[in-house]
Amino acid sequence: MTVFIDNKSGIPIYDQIYTQIKNQIISGSLREDEALPSIRSLAKDLRISVITTKRAYDELEREGFIYTIPAKGCFVAAKNAELLREEQLKKIEEHMQAILQLAASCNLTGEDIIEMFRVNMEE
Secondary structure (H helix, E strand, O other), X not given: OOOOOOOOOOOOHHHXXXXXXXXXXXXXOOOOOOEOOOHHHHHHHXXXXXXXXXXXXXXHHHOOOXXXXXXXXXXXXXXXXXXXXXXXXXXXXXHHHHHXXXXXXOOOOHHHHHHHHHHHHHO
16 A cells, blocks of 8 residues: 655645545555554654544544454455446546536537547546
8 A cells, every 4th residue: 555645735644645545445456355554554654643644544434445453453345346436437427527618618629628638648
């Protein structure tokens, strides 16, 4: 598991940890029942407060992404992968609708939009 903290982002550190771990679970890079680093270990590695790490883990557990076994640690929870995928697809569709509205205001064609995506994907 990889977590990077950006002190200049303005996003709270616990939220950065929460978001990165959640995204790794959704993408499948963290698998069901895989052990996460202990709260203390992650805090030490990131050079942050244990309280901050605990807050991120608590939020992940509250939302069902991880579970805790006392004296054993935190693990990736079984998830409905299809439901998580659907949530992400819904977000993509919302962004696409915004793109289409902006494109219409600029008189762009569908081919123009596709070409913009191709260029961006190559970068």
